[in-house]
Amino acid sequence: MANSEGGFRLYGGLKGTKEITVGSDGSVYNYTNIQDALDNAQYGDRILIAPGTYTNTVAIDWSKPCTLEGTGLTEDVIIASALGTYTVLLNMPATGSASAKNFKAKNIKFYNTSTGDAIEIDNDGGLAQSMTVDFQDCSFFSVGGVSIDLDQTTTTQAMYVSIVGNPFLHYIDGATTFALDNAGSALNIWGMECRDAFAFGAAAKALIFNMEQCHYQSQAQTTGKTLPSLMETLFSRFSLNCWEPLAIGTL
Secondary structure: OEOOOOOEOOOOOOOOOOEEEEOOOOOOOOEOOHHHHHHOOOOOOEEEEOOEEEEOOOOEEEOOOOEEEEOOOOOOEEEEEOOOOEEEEEEOOOOOOOOOOEEEEEOOEEEEOOOOEEEEEEOOOOOOOOEEEEEEOOEEEEEEEEEEEEEOOOOOOOEEEEEEOOOOOOEEEEEEEEEEEOOOEEEEEEOOEEOOOEEEOHHHHHOEEEEEOOEEOOOOOOOOOOHHHHHHHHOOEEEEEOOOOOOEEEO
16 A cells, blocks of 8 residues: 555554453453463454563464554553563464454564564464554564564465554664565565664565665674665565665575
8 A cells, every 4th residue: 555655554454343451450451461362362353451561481472363552652561571582473373264364563562682583473384365464653672683573484375564653763673673584575664763684585585675764773784785786686676765774684
């Protein structure tokens, strides 16, 4: 979908059947644990998370297409862990409704304090169709790992990921900002502060890559190629309208 800035934004078009609340007080909220809320949600439900830091010792399995929405101000809701794998695994379900393919998160910080991914998005082995992932006003941070890892090895299921924010409020930070090693996918980033390098795998050549109004700080992991010249060799379509050069790494 084209926007006024010349890019595209992908919205899942979720129509929630009900609202589920999560917070520290079990007498006020439906659940005190995000995983419990996800386990009991139905496709298209909206999970509203009260302000607080939700530290999990087991990675959150987000395999039901629904909306996770933080309430309050920016970074009032933090989902964190010290796992070496990932804080949140967003994965297409292996079974279920053929129309259940839309995931959405809003106003949440995904945080990994170790070497794991802040969030891993994986469409392998799920329903034989595309998945749409829409992040609005979210931040991502991994101390020693990848902030956002698009990990897909098959080409039968496409992946459409949109990340839209405000570069003065929302950021992607980590040892690596993104790791992309998949095919048949589209990635849109609009209005984010990206603080480290991207790493593109060999299978990323079919990606459609769009970046608009983003700000970069890091020059780490550069390969010596300019971003436009690298994009021309990797992607079938790309658009770039950012404030500073992007550092590029390789997987």
